[in-house]
Amino acid sequence: MSKKNGRWSASPRSCVLELTGDFAGAEARCRLDVGMGAYLAFQRLVESQEPNLVEEACQRFGDEVLEEWNIDLDGQPLPATAEGFLRMPTALALAMIQAWGEAMTGTPAPLGEGSPSSQGDSPEPTTAKAEVS
Numbered sequence: 001m002s003k004k005n006g007r008w009s010a011s012p013r014s015c016v017l018e019l020t021g022d023f024a025g026a027e028a029r030c031r032l033d034v035g036m037g038a039y040l041a042f043q044r045l046v047e048s049q050e051p052n053l054v055e056e057a058c059q060r061f062g063d064e065v066l067e068e069w070n071i072d073l074d075g076q077p078l079p080a081t082a083e084g085f086l087r088m089p090t091a092l093a094l095a096m097i098q099a100w101g102e103a104m105t106g107t108p109a110p111l112g113e114g115s116p117s118s119q120g121d122s123p124e125p126t127t128a129k130a131e132v133s
Contacts, residue, residue: 014067015103023092028069028080030100038064042101058086061097 013032019025038060045057062082071078071088078084085093 017099029067030065034064
């Protein structure tokens, strides 16, 4: 291998998702640069409604994407982990995954048919402003 350019090193990027609509005020800091395995798990989520694949994608999101958030459940801070992510309300979890997908690609990420956050289901869509660092 050529050492013409020396070693290349990437600095991991992250973003702060600021959800709107029904989830206004919810914020999460998420990694943007994840491994290919996590990316493929999220692709399977988009393309499938199989519970085992959805659970795997949610666990990977909690373990590999979430860094911190301001989410409470029943007045108690919810940990920004896979366990915490699996305990949060479904619509909020799906909105967060969608917002993260949009932050990663710069375009809206479609969710599977029939999901609570599919386009057209809510008069005020949930969106996110993402500050990338």
